[in-house]
Amino acid sequence: MSNPAKKSADADACLAGDGASPPGPALPTFIRRLSASWAVAIILGVMLLLSGCGSEVSSRPLSIAGSTSVQPFAEKLAEIYMQEHPGVRVDVQGGGSSAGIYAAEHGAADVGASSRELLGEEKKLCEIPIAYDGIAVIVHPSNPLTGMTVEEIRQIFVGEVTDWRAFGLPAHPIDLITREEGSGTREAFEHLVMAKREITPRALVQDSNGAVREIVAGDPSSIGFISAGLVDERVKALAINGVLPSPENIKTHAYQLVRRFILVCRTAPVGPVKDFIDFVLSPKGQKILEKEGLVGVS
Amino acid sequence: MQREKFIERVLLLLALSSIASLALITVFIFLEGFPLIVHTGLTNFIASAHWAPTKGHFGILAMIISSVLVTLGAMVLGVPLGLSCAIVLAEFSPQPLKLVLKPTLELLAGIPSVVYGFLGVVWLVPLIRNHLGGPGLSLLAAAVILGIMILPTIISISIDALSAVPDIYREGSIALGATLWQTVRRVVLPAASSGIITAVILGMGRAIGETMAVIMVAGNALQIPTSILDPVRTLTSNIALELGYASGRHREALFATGIVLFIIIMVLNLSATLITRRR
Numbered sequence: 001m002s003n004p005a006k007k008s009a010d011a012d013a014c015l016a017g018d019g020a021s022p023p024g025p026a027l028p029t030f031i032r033r034l035s036a037s038w039a040v041a042i043i044l045g046v047m048l049l050l051s052g053c054g055s056e057v058s059s060r061p062l063s064i065a066g067s068t069s070v071q072p073f074a075e076k077l078a079e080i081y082m083q084e085h086p087g088v089r090v091d092v093q094g095g096g097s098s099a100g101i102y103a104a105e106h107g108a109a110d111v112g113a114s115s116r117e118l119l120g121e122e123k124k125l126c127e128i129p130i131a132y133d134g135i136a137v138i139v140h141p142s143n144p145l146t147g148m149t150v151e152e153i154r155q156i157f158v159g160e161v162t163d164w165r166a167f168g169l170p171a172h173p174i175d176l177i178t179r180e181e182g183s184g185t186r187e188a189f190e191h192l193v194m195a196k197r198e199i200t201p202r203a204l205v206q207d208s209n210g211a212v213r214e215i216v217a218g219d220p221s222s223i224g225f226i227s228a229g230l231v232d233e234r235v236k237a238l239a240i241n242g243v244l245p246s247p248e249n250i251k252t253h254a255y256q257l258v259r260r261f262i263l264v265c266r267t268a269p270v271g272p273v274k275d276f277i278d279f280v281l282s283p284k285g286q287k288i289l290e291k292e293g294l295v296g297v298s
Numbered sequence: 299m300q301r302e303k304f305i306e307r308v309l310l311l312l313a314l315s316s317i318a319s320l321a322l323i324t325v326f327i328f329l330e331g332f333p334l335i336v337h338t339g340l341t342n343f344i345a346s347a348h349w350a351p352t353k354g355h356f357g358i359l360a361m362i363i364s365s366v367l368v369t370l371g372a373m374v375l376g377v378p379l380g381l382s383c384a385i386v387l388a389e390f391s392p393q394p395l396k397l398v399l400k401p402t403l404e405l406l407a408g409i410p411s412v413v414y415g416f417l418g419v420v421w422l423v424p425l426i427r428n429h430l431g432g433p434g435l436s437l438l439a440a441a442v443i444l445g446i447m448i449l450p451t452i453i454s455i456s457i458d459a460l461s462a463v464p465d466i467y468r469e470g471s472i473a474l475g476a477t478l479w480q481t482v483r484r485v486v487l488p489a490a491s492s493g494i495i496t497a498v499i500l501g502m503g504r505a506i507g508e509t510m511a512v513i514m515v516a517g518n519a520l521q522i523p524t525s526i527l528d529p530v531r532t533l534t535s536n537i538a539l540e541l542g543y544a545s546g547r548h549r550e551a552l553f554a555t556g557i558v559l560f561i562i563i564m565v566l567n568l569s570a571t572l573i574t575r576r577r
Contacts, residue, residue: 068542181351182352183543198353201347201349201360202529204517204519205519206518215433218423219427222433
């Protein structure tokens with residue numbers, strides 16, 4: 001994990017730089033990524049359609065597109081923001097982190113939402129961290145283990161350790177549960193834990209945090225990972241390298257498995273976009289995110 | 299007369315449009331999926347079991363095998379059960395009983411598949427986990443749930459086939475001194491065989507195409523199963539699980555999975571049609 005203090009200083013610089021005019025889209029890149037631009041074209045089309053319907057709204061709606069991990073939180077924020085600002089509409093769409101960053105880069109959406117860090121070329125975009133999300137490794141409550149090291153978790157998910165005997169428990173095969181390929185949570189887990197190694201094909205695959213939690217809650221010999229905000233009393237979150245995924249530990253990064261949720265803009269946000277982002281970063285916006293299970297940045 | 303012609307044309311157009319949608323779906327699936335098969339090569343696509351689409355591996359062998367095994371399992375359970383049900387209803391039940399039982403069985407077809415999946419998760423999966431071992435989400439669980447889901451298809455088509463056998467056959471057989479059971483086994487069943495085979499093939503198509511219930515109970519692991527208690531991922535679950543986030547090659551790979559599924563189901567349906575026509 002890179003230094004969070006420096007990142008948020010970058011974001012402040014982003015927010016301070018008002019008034020810069022947006023550069024036009026780079027045409028050659030646009031043509032090269034013709035297939036990806038299809039997705040953007042569809043998003044744009046939907047936006048146009050929607051904006052055509054809302055007759056009572058005077059201005060163009062603010063559009064947010066991107067990570068499906070961020071989407072439910074962005075929807076909640078948009079809902080409350082719209083209650084406070086009648087006349088402004090905020091549209092939230094999914095599509096995945098990469099699609100969201102691409103949409104922001106090419107102006108198809110005002111704001112991109114990402115649950116992964118920006119890579120390479122994307123770093124020139126303006127990023128605003130809005131929250132931290134811990135990834136909790138969960139087991140059945142009857143499991144006597146209370147913690148593991150990152151190394152041990154990796155050995156389980158690579159498929160080298162397949163029996164609970166290795167942890168001094170009664171011999172029983174480990175049922176491991178992962179998320180589907182392409183999921184943001186899985187991507188973050190692979191990045192933080194797997195060290196470029198692949199998750200074993202033996203692993204059960206479920207397509208939502210809720211489904212993973214449901215199976216772990218019912219199977220005493222299982223292990224899985226979900227967003228820390230979604231851990232409830234039916235499953236037990238393990239301490240990683242001795243640190244539990246509590247909100248404080250996630251905020252200070254004492255807990256190792258933490259990802260950032262960021263909003264991405266092509267340039268420093270101005271006008272209604274800036275107003276919405278200011279709302280997200282305000283104590284009220286941050287409180288909304290914390291109520292939904294995330295950990296605020298401020 | 300003019301008006302009649304006009305109505306005929308409109309009806310023809312409507313009929314063609316439903317066929318056109320089938321053609322469009324076919325063209326679309328092939329256009330989207332074919333580039334990937336060209337890109338990875340057919341052998342690498344269907345003969346490799348390494349599926350890691352975000353890292354450039356697109357082998358669907360494990361899923362083809364799993365789809366076939368789950369479907370076979372469903373057949374082993376569903377065919378004897380469905381066929382015996384159909385025989386009882388068509389040959390051995392008094393008319394009033396038949397009038398009650400047949401619609402009741404057909405109600406099974408109206409239950410949404412997510413409900414079957416849910417029942418599987420809360421009832422069947424823990425049963426398997428606690429009594430047979432493994433994670434419970436398994437080939438066996440998927441086969442049992444599918445076996446129940448294909449019953450209405452098999453039963454209703456088999457009953458139609460059995461009822462279509464002329465009564466003269468039965469009367470002739472009984473007149474020769476055969477018992478009721480001997481009549482059914484030696485005369486009625488062979489006479490209805492093409493209809494029954496069609497029922498089985500259509501049930502098979504239903505089983506191989508079912509998605510929601512299978513995602514919920516099969517565990518979706520990417521391995522080639524070595525026991526019926528292993529979790530498996532079928533072709534349909536693969537598409538439904540990953541389409542939400544897929545882009546680029548990954549998306550193409552899912553459409554290519556669709557092509558394989560499309561071909562399997564087309565072959566099944568065509569053979570059902572041919573067998574029926576032979577009669």
